[in-house]
Amino acid sequence: MNFCSNCGARVEYKVPPGDTLPRYVCPACGTIHYQNPKLVVGCIPEWEDRVLLCRRAIEPRYGYWTLPAGFMENGETTFEAALRETMEEARAxxxxxxxxxxxxxxxxxxxxxxxxxxxxxxxFRPGEESLEVKLFGEPEVPWNELAxxxxxxxxxxxxxDRGRGEFPLHVGTIEPPAKN
Structure with a gap:
């Protein structure tokens, strides 16, 4: 960030008073520009023993398969975002x-x-962000073509989990891919 979206002045990157992390701060109007993580919300659409996947029609990872998901919008709940993204990407x-x-x-x-x-x-059918949508059983999932x-x-x-008949909540961190 170079300029304040509030007044247009050049911003400084520093720890504002009362904070513990560096932020973009406008010295002209005093606006502190917070940047926070984006939420990506979606679902695993199930039909019998299969799941619905979408082949991406957009970058990043054009042509690769994914579950219907996308960035949450302001004013939405996570449930609403998951439903919207599933409808947008798979018309499902x-x-x-x-x-x-x-x-x-x-x-x-x-x-x-x-x-x-x-x-x-x-x-279901492809939405604007999908080339195709298809149901896959575990053996048919294009594992090497997942986005x-x-x-x-x-x-x-x-x-x-389905094989065990239990579906616990999975929470974790995905690390960046190793650089060769």
Whole structure:
């Protein structure tokens, strides 16, 4: 950040009085610009023994498969965001179940929250952000073509938990990929 979105003056990066972390501070109008992690919210749409995946029509990871999810909007609840993203990406109607995963990605300032969900019918199709949508059983999941490490971890846990008949809440941190 170079300029204050409130008055246009050049900002300084410093610890403001009464704070403990550096922030962008405007010396002209005194505005403190807080930057916080983004919430990515979605679901695992289930139909019998299969899950609905979307092939991405946008970057990042164009052409790779993912669960329907996206950035939460202001004024939304996490439930509303998951329902909206599922409709936008897969044109699918779901009944949301319990929260299933919470993954922290501090290296990109994101938190992923995924809910289990039951597809209400098989009337789904690609939305504007998807090239195709398809139901997959565990053996058919395109594991090497999944868009994000969070989705890979969510699906691995989901299929393992389904095999045990228990679905505990999974909370963890996804580290950045190792650099070669």
């Amino acid at each position: 109607r779901v009944e949301l179940g319990p929260l299933y995963t919470v993954y922290n990605l501090p290296h990109v300032n994101q938190v992923y929250m995924m809910f289990r969900a039951r597809l209400l019918d098989l009337d 994000f490490r969070t989705i890979h971890a969510t699906l691995r846990n989901y299929f393992a």
